[in-house]
Amino acid sequence: MFEGYTLAELGSIFAMQGFAGLILFSVFVLMALGLAIIFGQMGVINMAHGEFLILGAYITYFTSNFFLNYIPALFSAYFFVAMALAFVGAGALGMLVEWSMIRHLYRRPLDTLLATWGLSLILQQFYRSVFGAREVGVELPQWLIGSLPVTDVIEVPINGLFVMALTLMITTAVGVLMYRSRWGKQVRAVMQNRVMAGAVGIDTERVDRYTFGIGCGIAGVAGSAFTMVGSTGPTSGQLYIVDTFLVVVFGGAQSLLGTIASAFVISQAQSTMEFFLSGSMAKVLTLLTVVGILMLRPQGLFVLKVRR
């Protein structure tokens, strides 16, 4: 598959595809972070995760329109407001869902899958009825348009760089929250041994609710960032949900580091192969490889050693 390319051409192809892969990587990481918290830490299979992402994207879309129409002077900064709103909106919905559905199902993880799938159908139809079936895209502020030339043949788009920087920030924040804060310690205690955590005085119900809310909130922020690189419609969330679950499982469900590593491997493999094969074959090969490796190593790449 490499015939007909010179070495220099191959180099820039890999660089360009590698960069495109980094954007895909950012999307995967942002989606998978929330899922790694909800699925990896709580054991809840949230099939509606994609719809929380779309909620964030719609919130961003409306915020940008609001700024454009009422306070155009501040338009270049709308995104940061939108991101905060998306976090709060998706997080609040997540907490509501946890309170009304998920908390009754903690002992039946497979049933959370069915219930949240039902929720995702309802949310999709809700988006379609309220916002229309058409895909929407946001107008980017001036400073995000354009691209930086690195060499003669390689150019990197600024919005891609921005999304990557954002991913880095959010990932760091989640890492600090989970591994350095008192709250993160409580979350990990509850997830590793619920009964014992309750016995030492941690309010496990409250921890569950906030954990689920924060996982969904991160999905909302991911959706917000997603509008920078693509358009969103009512069913866009579903496109990514299987990939995201594979990312989380492949990385080892309880390890945030594993999630990031597997998102990197999958996105790079996919984007590099896409150049040489058709997009669908690249996807088939990537997914098959991941499934194959998972059969050899069911616990994923990074295993947290816990005595159960």
Next chain:
Amino acid sequence: MRSGNIFLRRNEVVFLVVLAALLLVVFPMALDGFRLNLVGKYLTYAFVALGLVLCWGNAGILSLGQGIFFGLGGYCMAMFLKLEASSPEATAIQSTPGIPDFMDWNQITELPFFWLPFHSLALTILAILVVPAAFAWIIGVAMFKRRVGGVYFAIITQAIAAILTILIIGQQGYTGGINGITDLRTLKGWDIRTDFAKEVLYFVTVALLLGCLLAAQFVRRSKYGRILVAIRDKEDRVRFSGYDVSNFKIFIFCFASVLAAIGGAMFTLQVGFMSPSFVGIVPSIEMVIYCAVGGRLSLFGAVYGTLFVNYAKTIFSESFPELWLFAMGALFIGVVMAFPNGLAGLWQVHVQPLFDRWTAFRPGARPIAPAAAPAERRT
């Protein structure tokens, strides 16, 4: 329980007679040709639901990839019918006559090798049974021998369903792509598009379904079936008792896949085409909901659940298309939250006691306690 070994309990004989009468007498008399064909189509999904009762309800293995096997069975049948419809005379206008039309459009000039066995009906029927079983065996061995189970199994089967859909859509020249294999006409010279043929196919479907139901019932009632329940409830204890748990799981998964494939083949015959939209994630999860609504522990419930959900779907999408997804979502949530044992569970709790008292042969016969919901461990 005294009658534990009997293949069909007294109640179940009654259920079977009622179901057979409903499908073989009431529906054909009450419905016109179009509606009857529609019921026939629903019933092909019931094969999948039967398999899911065994696999999920009895053995605790939730497969989100039953669409794979439904599709494999359906595609095997469609390939046979397509080859028959693409005789050199019928395809004389193509640049290479004698191959299916979509291959001609995709500049393929020779029939691919894996299409060759489908010239023969006997080999096709064999393929409908063997290909899905072999595929399920490979997945089962790879997963259960490594002790992958529960949630992880569900996610991986889902990913495989996604892979297969992408593959079918991507390899347009060999599979017909997103349109699938269409324009199927005859089965051994017998036109399957006439009203009479559709009626015959309906009765064949019902007969096969009742046969599969009895076979599934036999598996459930056997000693093997009881070991499966033990595996579902306490896998480690069964393993420590000296059973090779994985072989039991592999067998039931293969069995369920063959049931799904038979359903897929009958679907193709009755509907006249097969496409990747019956293979992927969404149909696979919908098939799980048929089983869940009917009751994951009851074979009869699975058939009624399939009929009920599909009938509701048809009604809703005819009159209020935008409400259907809301209704479907609410159904998912309602079944899981409010009545996890589905219609069959409601029957057992509310109707069965009355029924038992009414039909009791022995005075003072105690009603049978409803079966408990499968206990899933938190993983």
